Amino acid sequence: MVDYTLDKLRTHGYRITQPRPVVIDVLTESHGHLTSAEILERVAAVDKSIGRASVFRVLDLLTSLAVIRPVYVEGRSPAYVMLTPEGHHSHIVCVTCGHVIELDTCVVDGLDEQLEEQYGVQLSGHLLEFYGTCAQCR
Amino acid sequence: MVDYTLDKLRTHGYRITQPRPVVIDVLTESHGHLTSAEILERVAAVDKSIGRASVFRVLDLLTSLAVIRPVYVEGRSPAYVMLTPEGHHSHIVCVTCGHVIELDTCVVDGLDEQLEEQYGVQLSGHLLEFYGTCAQCR
DNA sequence: ATCAATGCAAAGAATTTGCATCATG
C-alpha cells in the first residue's frame, strides 16, 4: 500500500520527500481511520522534526489523489480512511461510542456504471458508512 | 420533515425552543448539504437573535438523533445532510470542484440485516458517498 | 542547479465553554 501510494505520487509528478512516506506509512499501518490529531502524534513519534503544517499538506495531497478520504466519525476534527486501490471503503460507526468496525464488503458494483451514464460523471470510488449502535452499547 | 423532526425531539424529551425549529427548517429547505457556515448564515437571516453556539448545539443534538449527519465534502468544516426517516443518504461528490449531486437511490437493502447479524450491531442508517469528477470538470 | 517542498511560528478559522438570564412545559 505504501509503495502503491508512492508510485501514485511519482506518477503525478510529486517528489518523494521526507514527510510523505512517513505519513503514508502511519496511515497504512493503522488499518482503519485516524483523526488528524492521531496522525500528527504518530508522525511525531516517528520523526520529531516533521512539522505540523507538512502533515496537513500531505493529507490534503493524498485526499486530492483519492488515496485517503476524510470522514466525520466523532469529535471535532476529521478522521482519514485509506481507500482500496479501487477507491473503496466501508465501515460501521457506532453513534453512541464512536467505535468503528472496518468492513471489506463492497456491494456497490454495477451502480457505479449506471450513475456515470446517468450523470455524466467519472467515478473513482465510494465510501459506504453504516451507523447504528454497537454490541457493547446496546 | 420539519414536523417529523420536531416529533422526534419531543419523543426524546427535548423542548421545542426558539432555535430548534429554525435550524430544522433551514436544513429541510436546503434539500441537500449545508456547511455549518451556511447554516449559521441562513439561521441568522431568519432570526438575528439566535446565537452561534445554539446553532451548533442544535446540530449536535440532531446528529445524536440521527436526523442529520455531518460529512466532509470540501473545505475545513463539515457539511450536514438530512437523512431520510429510514436514516439514509446518498450523493456524488466531485473531488475537483466539490460539487455534490444528491441521489435518491438506495441499493443497500438486505446488507443491513446481514451486517447486524454478523457484528451484533443495531443499524439505524447509512451514508453512501461516491466520488469522482463531474461532467463539467472532466 | 533548480524550484518544489519543508519547518517554524504566527495568524486565522471554526467551534466550544462559562455563566447569567430566559422561557417552555
Added chain:
DNA sequence: CATGATGCAAATTCTTTGCATTGAT
C-alpha cells in the same frame, strides 16, 4: 416556577499561511 435551553463573549482547539531554507531530481 423549575430547570432545560439560550445568547453572549471569551477561550480553546484546530488548521493554514508567509517566508527563509532545504533537499530531491
